[in-house]
Amino acid sequence: MAPALIETPQDSGAEKIYVKTQLQDGYKEAFAQGPKTTNWDNELKGVGKHPPAKYPHYLPVWDNEKDIGGKYPPNQPFEAYEHGKDADPSFQNLLKGATSVEDLTANIGAEVKGVQLSKLDKAGKDELALFVAQKKVVDQSAFRDQDFADLPIQEAQDFAEYFGPSHIHPASGAPKGFPKVHLVHRSAADTTAKDYFEERTNSITWHSDVTYEQQPPGTTFLYILDGPSAGGDTCFVNQAEAYRRLSPEFQKRLHGLKAVHSAHEQAQNALARGSIVRRDPVANTHPVVRTHPATGEKALFVNQQFVRRIAGYKKEESDYLLKFLYDHIAYSQDIQARVKWAPGTVIVWDNRVTAHTAILDWQDGQRRHLARLTPQAEAPYETPFEG
Ligand SMILES: O=C(O)CCC(=O)C(=O)O
Numbered sequence: 001m002a003p004a005l006i007e008t009p010q011d012s013g014a015e016k017i018y019v020k021t022q023l024q025d026g027y028k029e030a031f032a033q034g035p036k037t038t039n040w041d042n043e044l045k046g047v048g049k050h051p052p053a054k055y056p057h058y059l060p061v062w063d064n065e066k067d068i069g070g071k072y073p074p075n076q077p078f079e080a081y082e083h084g085k086d087a088d089p090s091f092q093n094l095l096k097g098a099t100s101v102e103d104l105t106a107n108i109g110a111e112v113k114g115v116q117l118s119k120l121d122k123a124g125k126d127e128l129a130l131f132v133a134q135k136k137v138v139d140q141s142a143f144r145d146q147d148f149a150d151l152p153i154q155e156a157q158d159f160a161e162y163f164g165p166s167h168i169h170p171a172s173g174a175p176k177g178f179p180k181v182h183l184v185h186r187s188a189a190d191t192t193a194k195d196y197f198e199e200r201t202n203s204i205t206w207h208s209d210v211t212y213e214q215q216p217p218g219t220t221f222l223y224i225l226d227g228p229s230a231g232g233d234t235c236f237v238n239q240a241e242a243y244r245r246l247s248p249e250f251q252k253r254l255h256g257l258k259a260v261h262s263a264h265e266q267a268q269n270a271l272a273r274g275s276i277v278r279r280d281p282v283a284n285t286h287p288v289v290r291t292h293p294a295t296g297e298k299a300l301f302v303n304q305q306f307v308r309r310i311a312g313y314k315k316e317e318s319d320y321l322l323k324f325l326y327d328h329i330a331y332s333q334d335i336q337a338r339v340k341w342a343p344g345t346v347i348v349w350d351n352r353v354t355a356h357t358a359i360l361d362w363q364d365g366q367r368r369h370l371a372r373l374t375p376q377a378e379a380p381y382e383t384p385f386e387g
């Protein structure tokens with residue numbers, strides 16, 4: 001059977017344009033295997049006053065084990081290469097075309113305009129890795145007006161893979177044929193936020209991505225496909241500055257501690273939502289303070305989403321210490337930045353030295369659709385306390 005050719009009406013400025021999107025066979029079926037919170041026909045045709053997806057070929061599918069020939073095997077160790085170490089610290093290649101470079105706050109975040117990420121050469125990419133690692137102070141950097149969303153998905157993926165092999169998420173949706181692309185998608189029919197707020201008072205879930213892996217991601221890319229007119233910002237926190245804010249005595253106490261990061265709860269939640277888990281969940285132990293390979297900075301490396309325990313501590317001891325660290329990170333607005341999405345925004349963060357949280361504050365059914373490219377990096381390591 002020939003793949004369906006679907007014409008999707010879209011708004012582009014004042015003009016209505018029609019984008020022809022070649023959707024592959026089996027898309028609808030694979031979409032239906034995900035959480036039962038969205039509806040394929042609504043996504044393609046729109047629902048009520050809500051337009052269809054602007055990027056239908058980026059709608060998430062949940063290929064099951066039959067589609068992918070069994071479960072994904074466990075992730076294997078690999079030798080990570082830190083491109084930030086090769087960077088020219090003047091950033092002359094990365095920023096030569098920039099029309100503006102501004103810090104978002106005093107302690108985290110930069111906004112760069114005029115640099116087309118996808119066109120960077122090797123030297124530019126090396127500098128991007130270092131720039132993002134530093135600007136984690138500029139921990140994360142917002143690059144506006146990017147062409148990522150309009151590139152063939154393979155090209156966007158190839159760009160990101162310069163920084164490391166892509167992480168394939170065990171439970172999230174991906175564009176059909178591109179399991180390495182992680183998608184965030186909510187539309188008019190989606191009830192996840194409504195369901196969530198039945199149980200919770202706010203949507204803040206500080207985390208670094210997939211830290212349960214033995215080699216969690218480093219330089220990480222998130223780009224917008226569709227977004228609400230207001231709301232749906234993403235917040236970032238500088239975990240290196242969070243470490244520096246602690247007293248030397250407290251820092252010393254943290255050195256040498258390790259935390260257990262677990263994928264089990266995420267897998268259970270996916271199954272409870274009626275979704276699927278394509279790789280058996282793992283748990284890995286990482287230092288509570290890690291060192292960044294390019295900058296040498298030390299950063300807190302714990303997050304509420306995936307850390308379960310300080311290794312070797314009794315439960316009450318572990319809970320007590322972790323609660324302090326999570327509160328410290330969450331309360332420290334002076335080391336946080338809130339990034340607003342606009343069409344063409346790509347946010348790049350260094351997942352080793354930052355944490356982030358989505359904000360689910362819009363409840364009017366507008367679509368929010370983002371794609372993440374997630375290169376993996378070195379196994380976290382620590383270097384001794386320096387005072
Ligand atoms: O939706 C967002 O703003 C962030 C989602 C997220 O945590 C991620 O893609 O890693």
Ligand SMILES: [Fe+2]
Nearest residue numbers: 207208209356
């Ligand atoms: Fe995340």
